[in-house]
Amino acid sequence: MTLFLAFLGVSFIVIATPGPDTAITIRNSLLGGRAAGLMTALGIACGQAIWALATSAGVVTLLTASEPVFMAVKYAGAAYLVFLGIQALREALWPGASEHGDAVPQAHTRLSAFSAFRQGIISDLGNPKMAVFFASLLPQFVPASGATFSALLFLGIVFSVLTFVWLAFYATLIAKAGDFLRRPKVRRAIEGVTGMLLIGLGVRIAAEHR
Template sequence: MELQTILTFVAVAALLVISPGPNGFLIAKTVPMFGRNAAFANISGFVAAFYVHGTLSIFGVSLLLVQSAQAFMVFKLLGAAYLIWIGIKALRSAFKQGQPIPGKGPKPAPRRASLRKAFFEGFLTNVLNPKVSMFYLAAFPQFMSLDQSPLTAYALVTAHAIVNVLWFVLMVMMLSRVKSMTQSERFKKWLNSFIGVVFIGFGSKLALMKSSG
């Protein structure tokens, strides 16, 4: 595989990574609420999902998914339902934020996120997203030739993963620097409300998305 091909793919993948979407909003929610380690677990989930989508594309499973209207509908609705569920959870947290705990004063105990839970939240946000699958179906094969081995194709998946890690680690570090400014209960309530609405919007948009097949 030529270096120019890899660099072109990296440029396309970078545009996908830095464009506003569920991943960025998930990181924006996780860092102030649960800290850097949980956000890094989110990112690990993103990367794992890329390899799942890459594998499905390399072996032609994604094509079967998009060509089957029923399979696409089920997969799409699962992804939409998950994004909406994240939104609902965020709105519930916003509603509870700042409410006094009986017998313990108005300030709730600080919460700690399970790294495993954060990983799977990042993983499911991507693996159930048909848009990521269609990226690997539409853009991914254009950078491969028929005589290439699967190992060569995985180099492109790895390049996508590296771009993703670099971008979101930078985002995590930037958010961490201002974390002290985001610890007020009022800010957390506003953040959860905003993230909740955004994720419900993403889920609703995904549910209405039509198959390109």
């Protein structure tokens, strides 16, 4: 029980630290409302669950041992974050023709639930640092005599659920702020900041050594 409580504490600190997952969730909540934000959070959590399964099955060990494969996943993930960042900057600099003045748009259906989910899961699976993170974190909180597939998978699923709950909170918060955050000037400012953040994170992931 002590190890599990320690795991929950470490997990909360890691999850609450802003990063690509938070940035994508906030942006998609602005574009598609609470539903898109929740689907983004679900996609991210599913991506983490897949990494947890791969860690438990030993696949992550093979990934990290293969330099070419690890680098390919890393650069693909970094490129995807940069791509999303460029999209956000484009929206900030050249908003849609329908957005003029400070009027609040009546609809925000530009991002479908499927697209939001896809962005969430791809961005997470494209970050090999998650593989390294799970491989180094999970075994520390499993008793030496109990480092089994099921024990590691359980901790990984718990981490994924906690991530979903935290990001769902962000999505709900953005949705409650609603009309104010979707005012063109405010949304463009958030898009600009989010775009620069995503590009910066993508560049950092690409430049980082293991």
